[in-house]
Amino acid sequence: MSSGSQCWSDRPRHPDNDRRLLRVILAVPVVMLTVVSAFFLWLAVNTRPDGDWDEAAYGGIELGSALAVVSAGAVGALWLAPSVRRVMRWPWAVPAVVLGVTAVARWVSSGA
Numbered sequence: 001m002s003s004g005s006q007c008w009s010d011r012p013r014h015p016d017n018d019r020r021l022l023r024v025i026l027a028v029p030v031v032m033l034t035v036v037s038a039f040f041l042w043l044a045v046n047t048r049p050d051g052d053w054d055e056a057a058y059g060g061i062e063l064g065s066a067l068a069v070v071s072a073g074a075v076g077a078l079w080l081a082p083s084v085r086r087v088m089r090w091p092w093a094v095p096a097v098v099l100g101v102t103a104v105a106r107w108v109s110s111g112a
Helices: 015-046 055-080 082-087 094-109
Strands: none
Touching: 015 055, 015 082, 015 094, 055 082, 055 094
16 A cells, blocks of 8 residues: 555544434434324323213323333433433433323323
């Protein structure tokens, strides 16, 4: 190899390149779990019981709320790992936390 040409592996790697790739990889489960949480919360919010006797609707509200909390909690648990927090800052976890808190509020207010 001549002194004028360098092999691509001789160049120092920038650490931000690795972080960008890792952020993209970690964004997939975070975004998917947040969307799943939003879907189950949407189901819980849009389920309306026909009356006090409508146990199926109350059960659907509880199930939708519980699944929204679980999927939002999975995002929170993933984000709590120190290696993930170094790559993905808190704004990535905020939508899931808001959805989880809203799901808990819906669950409590369902009156079941």
